[in-house]
Amino acid sequence: MEASPHKLRLEPLLWILFSAGGVVAAFLIPVHLLVQGIVFPLGLAKAPDYATIAAFVTHPLVRLYLFVLCSVPLFHAAHRIRYTLYDGLQIKHLNEVIAVCCYGGAVVGTLFAGFLLWSIH
Amino acid sequence: MKSTMAPPAYTLNHPRWYRKRVSTYWWLERWEYLRFVLREISSVFVAYFVVLMLMQILAVSRGPAAYDKFQNLLRNPLVIALNIVSFLFVVFHSITWFNLSARAMVVRIGGKRVPGFLISGPNFVAWLVISAVIAWFLVRG
Numbered sequence: 472m473e474a475s476p477h478k479l480r481l482e483p484l485l486w487i488l489f490s491a492g493g494v495v496a497a498f499l500i501p502v503h504l505l506v507q508g509i510v511f512p513l514g515l516a517k518a519p520d521y522a523t524i525a526a527f528v529t530h531p532l533v534r535l536y537l538f539v540l541c542s543v544p545l546f547h548a549a550h551r552i553r554y555t556l557y558d559g560l561q562i563k564h565l566n567e568v569i570a571v572c573c574y575g576g577a578v579v580g581t582l583f584a585g586f587l588l589w590s591i592h
Numbered sequence: 593m594k595s596t597m598a599p600p601a602y603t604l605n606h607p608r609w610y611r612k613r614v615s616t617y618w619w620l621e622r623w624e625y626l627r628f629v630l631r632e633i634s635s636v637f638v639a640y641f642v643v644l645m646l647m648q649i650l651a652v653s654r655g656p657a658a659y660d661k662f663q664n665l666l667r668n669p670l671v672i673a674l675n676i677v678s679f680l681f682v683v684f685h686s687i688t689w690f691n692l693s694a695r696a697m698v699v700r701i702g703g704k705r706v707p708g709f710l711i712s713g714p715n716f717v718a719w720l721v722i723s724a725v726i727a728w729f730l731v732r733g
Contacts, residue, residue: 496638497686502723504641504682506730507648508675512666516731521656528652541645544638551635559629561616584646591653 485550485574492547499540534588541584542577549573634685637678644675690715 511518519527527533553573556562562569615621619629651662665671693715694708 492638493685493689496682497689498719498722499726500638500641500682501679501686502726503645503730504675504679506727508641508644508666509672509679512663512672512675518663519730519732521652521659524652524659528649537645537649541642541649545642548635548639548642551632552639555629555632555635559619559632561614580642580646584642584649587646587649587653591649 485546488543488546488577489550490547492543492545492550495539496544496547500544503540528588528591534591538584538588541588542581545577545580546574549577630681631684631688634681634688637681638685640674640678641682686719690719 506516510516528537550573553569556569557566619625648662651658666675690712691708694712697711699706699711
């Protein structure tokens with residue numbers, strides 16, 4: 472495939488987001504998933520009640536933290552899913568469609584996370 | 593001196609002329625390939641986690657009833673099973689990512705390359721410390 476000048480400008484940004492998302496996912500996601508998705512539901516530790524959670528989430532630093540947690544890993548996943556479909560299943564003829572869906576999904580998720588964390592009170 | 597000979601006729605190499613057919617299931621042929629694909633697939637579970645997290649924040653923003661409803665959904669055995677599988681995949685992502693950092697970063701001290709474990713090692717230590725701090729925040733509330 473020919474590399475157009477437009478692609479050349481976009482690719483480094485996507486790569487940086489992939490890399491940053493990989494770092495954020497590697498450091499932060501396992502513990503969140505373990506505690507919130509396994510330990511609390513199984514009753515191995517008591518989940519904080521609504522009032523505590525609601526007060527916690529509205530703190531500016533927590534909002535910022537959650538925004539990072541819910542945005543850059545999406546671009547990491549988008550990048551990997553895109554290339555797994557490209558190389559793994561060799562769906563090369565749909566390259567553009569897949570790229571738009573993957574990165575588009577990440578952009579939509581990021582905007583939703585931003586809106587949600589901005590408007591929560 | 594001028595040559596009267598015609599310049600040699602160059603033909604551009606065309607990769608499509610000879611290309612060995614790769615099976616769609618090439619990643620099942622070797623454990624290394626499968627491991628690579630599993631590492632890439634871990635990203636699906638990363639995306640799943642973000643969706644789960646956003647659903648939880650949405651539930652919190654909608655009030656106590658919505659939050660309780662979401663907590664009930666999390667107690668569904670199928671969701672717990674999915675979360676356990678996701679946890680294993682994201683841990684696999686973390687391990688491969690930190691090991692990769694040692695290969696991506698070439699640090700030289702006194703002309704000698706710093707061995708990989710000195711680069712990935714601190715990453716693993718930081719991972720444990722950060723995880724402990726976050727777990728403390730989450731459990732304490």
